[in-house]
Amino acid sequence: MDFLLQPWPWYITGPMISLILFLLYYLGKSFGVSSNLETLCALGGAGTFLEYFKFDWRKNSWNLVFILGAVIGGFISVQWLTPSAAVVLNPQTIQDLSTIGFENAGANYLPSEIFGLDAIFSLKGFLILLGGGLFVGFGARYAGGCTSGHAIVGLSNLELPSLISVIGFFIGGLIMTWVLIPILF
Amino acid sequence: MKHLKFLLVGLLFGIILSKGEVISWYRIYEMFKFQSFHMYGVIGSAIFIGIFLMILFKKGIIKTYLGENIRVAPKRKGFTRNIVGGTIFGLGWALAGACPGPMFILLGRGAIAMSIVILGALLGAFLYHAVKNKLPH
Numbered sequence: 001m002d003f004l005l006q007p008w009p010w011y012i013t014g015p016m017i018s019l020i021l022f023l024l025y026y027l028g029k030s031f032g033v034s035s036n037l038e039t040l041c042a043l044g045g046a047g048t049f050l051e052y053f054k055f056d057w058r059k060n061s062w063n064l065v066f067i068l069g070a071v072i073g074g075f076i077s078v079q080w081l082t083p084s085a086a087v088v089l090n091p092q093t094i095q096d097l098s099t100i101g102f103e104n105a106g107a108n109y110l111p112s113e114i115f116g117l118d119a120i121f122s123l124k125g126f127l128i129l130l131g132g133g134l135f136v137g138f139g140a141r142y143a144g145g146c147t148s149g150h151a152i153v154g155l156s157n158l159e160l161p162s163l164i165s166v167i168g169f170f171i172g173g174l175i176m177t178w179v180l181i182p183i184l185f
Numbered sequence: 186m187k188h189l190k191f192l193l194v195g196l197l198f199g200i201i202l203s204k205g206e207v208i209s210w211y212r213i214y215e216m217f218k219f220q221s222f223h224m225y226g227v228i229g230s231a232i233f234i235g236i237f238l239m240i241l242f243k244k245g246i247i248k249t250y251l252g253e254n255i256r257v258a259p260k261r262k263g264f265t266r267n268i269v270g271g272t273i274f275g276l277g278w279a280l281a282g283a284c285p286g287p288m289f290i291l292l293g294r295g296a297i298a299m300s301i302v303i304l305g306a307l308l309g310a311f312l313y314h315a316v317k318n319k320l321p322h
Binding site for chain 2: 004007009010014015017023037038040044053061066069081089092105117126132139140141146149152156158164166167168171176178180181184
């Protein structure tokens with residue numbers, strides 16, 4: 001039980017993600033979360049505006065149920081399985097964040113400077129959250145996959161397009177982390 | 186409900202990514218700062234085992250629960266779409282600290298701000314299909 005309540009090290013978490021990959025293919029499906037974004041658009045009536053979204057969302061309903069399960073999994077873990085949401089960070093990371101105005105780095109899963117109520121209800125904070133999501137959604141569908149479909153499944157399957165995409169993930173991530181975040185905050 | 190099994194797998198997925206702290210903004214930040222091995226270990230070990238799973242799928246040693254062969258759909262080829270799409274994705278991933286799965290898991294953990302991120306992601310997916318004919322692939 002003690003193990004369940006501690007944060008899991010990478011060598012437990014990674015193989016457990018492979019287990020998810022195995023289960024989804026064993027059940028006759030695939031592992032790719034970002035396609036749900038398109039299914040949700042279709043479900044929400046985006047077909048009224050764009051021909052592409054006129055597909056029948058029901059054929060992907062299993063994936064929506066999967067992501068609904070993930071929401072419930074998040075709820076269960078915050079209620080009963082993560083008594084402390086503190087994240088142990090490298091002192092250098094804490095110092096780097098402090099210089100751009102992020103206090104108490106690692107006190108919780110998410111920094112209040114981006115995700116707190118003050119941030120949500122400020123114009124800048126709102127635009128950062130909306131813009132971050134917009135880039136994720138646009139980029140994932142442009143590249144044809146996200147961390148699950150490209151980084152995990154694609155690289156496991158030795159796919160060249162996935163390797164190129166993951167290199168792109170890093171180009172974008174490095175630009176944001178090293179150049180843009182210090183300017184934005 | 187015929188989809189109950191997917192609800193359970195999703196539930197497990199949500200717990201795994203929570204327990205592994207993969208859903209923490211800080212874990213993504215430190216990954217791009219090269220200040221921790223955690224995320225590299227998580228993704229690397231998942232791929233390492235994934236490679237063996239793919240071989241077992243292809244050789245037909247692991248089949249679906251119905252006994253059918255498992256076929257993993259190939260990714261679409263094209264340098265531009267993957268490098269540009271990937272870079273745009275990376276910009277958002279590092280800013281929001283969440284890729285599509287963790288967005289939903291964090292929402293379940295009560296992070297209300299994630300509803301704005303998810304709204305943005307839906308808008309982004311919609312926008313891509315609105316302009317894709319004008320984009321290089």
